[in-house]
Amino acid sequence: MPNAKPIAQQTLLTHDQRHEQGAVTPPIYQSSLFTFSDYDSMIARFRGESDQPLYSRVDNPTVKALQDKVAALEGGDACLAFASGMAAISNAILSVVQPGAKVVCVNHVYPDTYRFLRGFCQRFGITTQFVDGDDEAAVAAALSGASLLYLESPSSWVMSEQNLRQLATLARDAGVVTLIDNSWASPIFQQPLLYGIDIVVHSASKYISGHSDVVAGLVIASHQHINNIARHISPFLGGKLSANEASLLMRGLRTLPLRMKQHQQSALQLAEKLRDHPQVSAVCHPGLNPPAWSTLRGYSGLFSFAVTEQVDIPQFCNALQLFHMGVSWGGFESLVMPAISVINQASEFNSAQDFGVSPRLIRISVGLEETDDLWTDLTQALAAATHR
Numbered sequence: 001m002p003n004a005k006p007i008a009q010q011t012l013l014t015h016d017q018r019h020e021q022g023a024v025t026p027p028i029y030q031s032s033l034f035t036f037s038d039y040d041s042m043i044a045r046f047r048g049e050s051d052q053p054l055y056s057r058v059d060n061p062t063v064k065a066l067q068d069k070v071a072a073l074e075g076g077d078a079c080l081a082f083a084s085g086m087a088a089i090s091n092a093i094l095s096v097v098q099p100g101a102k103v104v105c106v107n108h109v110y111p112d113t114y115r116f117l118r119g120f121c122q123r124f125g126i127t128t129q130f131v132d133g134d135d136e137a138a139v140a141a142a143l144s145g146a147s148l149l150y151l152e153s154p155s156s157w158v159m160s161e162q163n164l165r166q167l168a169t170l171a172r173d174a175g176v177v178t179l180i181d182n183s184w185a186s187p188i189f190q191q192p193l194l195y196g197i198d199i200v201v202h203s204a205s206k207y208i209s210g211h212s213d214v215v216a217g218l219v220i221a222s223h224q225h226i227n228n229i230a231r232h233i234s235p236f237l238g239g240k241l242s243a244n245e246a247s248l249l250m251r252g253l254r255t256l257p258l259r260m261k262q263h264q265q266s267a268l269q270l271a272e273k274l275r276d277h278p279q280v281s282a283v284c285h286p287g288l289n290p291p292a293w294s295t296l297r298g299y300s301g302l303f304s305f306a307v308t309e310q311v312d313i314p315q316f317c318n319a320l321q322l323f324h325m326g327v328s329w330g331g332f333e334s335l336v337m338p339a340i341s342v343i344n345q346a347s348e349f350n351s352a353q354d355f356g357v358s359p360r361l362i363r364i365s366v367g368l369e370e371t372d373d374l375w376t377d378l379t380q381a382l383a384a385a386t387h388r
């Protein structure tokens with residue numbers, strides 16, 4: 001039906017078929033294996049002539065229900081779910097590169113992605129050139145001889161946005177596969193496949209779960225890329241998602257569009273107010289100065305800001321009442337994390353300056369609490385930590 005209006009994401013996520021016994025939610029198939037009714041159907045499954053589930057390391061019906069939803073939500077052919085965002089990222093990268101391959105990666109990616117490329121991949125002769133994702137000439141030059149262009153837009157900590165349309169075209173012309181970490185925007189606010197990106201990965205531990213009770217990851221791409229991972233990589237690395245966690249992610253997805261609207265509204269308000277605060281020297285939020293070519297349809301609740309030298313950062317963190325100190329983000333609860341913690345961690349690879357994040361930077365994940373209460377908390381903590 002080429003003329004049919006595409007189904008809205010909110011409807012896709014809340015509408016479901018009736019399940020067994022009229023259940024409105026898909027059943028949780030808590031079974032490691034699935035048996036066959038007769039000899040011929042078992043042989044057919046092994047020949048690849050049937051898609052009857054076999055074993056939950058490779059195909060569980062609850063996980064499959066999640067994968068189908070997410071593929072439709074991202075506008076991709078197919079999806080594979082994993083036990084963590086890092087499992088999704090490592091499986092996707094390893095499906096593209098061979099020993100000796102060159103990866104081009106934008107600066108300021110998620111720290112464990114950075115360490116995976118700099119440490120683990122290097123052991124197999126896979127080298128990574130880090131480039132400024134805003135500098136198209138630099139990306140174009142680096143693509144020569146590369147197999148993979150790895151993007152994260154907006155990037156971790158500094159929230160700089162990359163021009164997905166342009167970079168996808170550059171990479172395609174150079175015969176380079178493009179992969180993007182789209183965890184920040186979620187499929188609600190950015191669908192990179194629409195702009196020619198080949199593979200999308202998510203840490204579903206963040207907004208897609210939304211309830212801070214699951215660690216999971218997702219890869220969405222064409223049938224060709226997904227089949228490549230499902231046949232040659234994921235069965236052997238074995239980082240599969242459990243049926244229970246797939247069910248929790250489907251629950252999270254039902255409210256994802258509503259939660260994203262609220263995260264967007266609260267975080268934008270706080271970012272604008274922080275920009276005008278005398279003890280704040282910079283705010284890194286992609287919505288404050290969006291480029292004309294932006295592919296973001298909206299903004300999530302994660303951003304960072306730099307404080308002046310007069311603010312004692314440990315005191316600021318300790319004085320906050322509603323923002324708890326912790327890693328991760330994308331849940332219902334507001335969190336704070338100073339950049340210095342990641343800078344210390346990154347120096348494991350002598351890369352504090354490559355990482356290029358100011359130690360005056362503080363990242364917050366704006367949860368679903370009342371915005372005014374969050375603002376009151378930020379201002380009282382800034383006041384308590386300011387010394388003249």
Ligand SMILES: *Cc1c(COP(=O)(O)O)cnc(C)c1O
Pocket residue numbers: 084085086087110152156181183184202203204205206215216217328
């Ligand atoms: C958390 C995170 C990851 C890793 O995901 P896990 O689910 O923790 O393995 C990857 N990318 C980004 C941007 C993240 O924030």
